Amino acid sequence: MEADIITGRTFGKNEADALFQEGTVFDKCVFGGGTFTALLLHGIILLDCRFTGCDFSLSAFANTAMDGVTFSxxxxxxxxxxxxxSTHRLSASFTECIFDNAVFLHITADAVFRQCRMHDTAFESCNLKGVLFDACDMQGSSFTDNDLRNADFLTSFGFTIDPETNRLNGARFSQSSLPGLLAKYRIKIENP
Known part of the structure; x- marks a missing residue:
């Protein structure tokens, strides 16, 4: 089956959902205000695409490649x-997105998460080396068996990371995030 390649198109609200078929390549496309809820986005390739104000709630990006994609x-x-x-590559930036109860599983990410809300989000068995989490509200989010070397959590808060089950060499954290790093030990961290 030959892949459909869609280049340089702009899609308005709900114009593209029928096009998200396995093997489709979207190159330099723009998507605005689309509702793509509960979709299985399997085997799609997104290259230098931009999504603004779209709703992907309850959808699954399975075996989907992203390179240079922005979500705002x-x-x-x-x-x-x-x-x-299966391991998937995710090269994307996310600005002011809502990821409540999202799951990141077996991905290799070259990503930036900026001012995102990520309540109860799970990261499991991911390669997140050097990923930037900038001013993200990560209340209740958990990290299990990830490579977080050189990741930057300096301005984010609310997460729980077990240093014994995640690789953290060179990762950056603020002092206020210590409770999330030491939660499993049930110790009290207080200011005098």
Whole structure:
């Protein structure tokens, strides 16, 4: 089956959902205000695309490649990225997106998360080396068996990371994030 290649198109609200078929390549496309809820986005390739104000809630990006993709003001609650027994590359930036209850599984990310809300988001078995989490509200988010070397959490808050099950060499954290790094030890951290 030959892949459909869609280049340089601009899609308005709900114009593209039928086009998200396995093997489709979107190159330098712009998507604005689309509702793509509960979709299985399997085997799609997104190259230098831009999504603004789109809703991907409860969707799954499975075996989907992203390179140079930007998401701004998008809702991704309950969305899953990746799948078990397979590693996927995610080169993307996310600004002011909502990821409540999202799952990142077995992905290799070259990503920036800026001012995102990531409540109860799970990261499992991901390569997140050097990823920037800038001013993200990560209340209740957890990290299990990830490579977080050189990741930057300096301005983010609310997460729980077990230093014994995640690689943290060179990762940056603020002093106020210590409770999230030491939570499993049930110690009290107080200011005198």
């Amino acid at each position: 003001g998008c809702k991704m609650s309950g969305t899953s990225f990746g799948e078990r027994n």
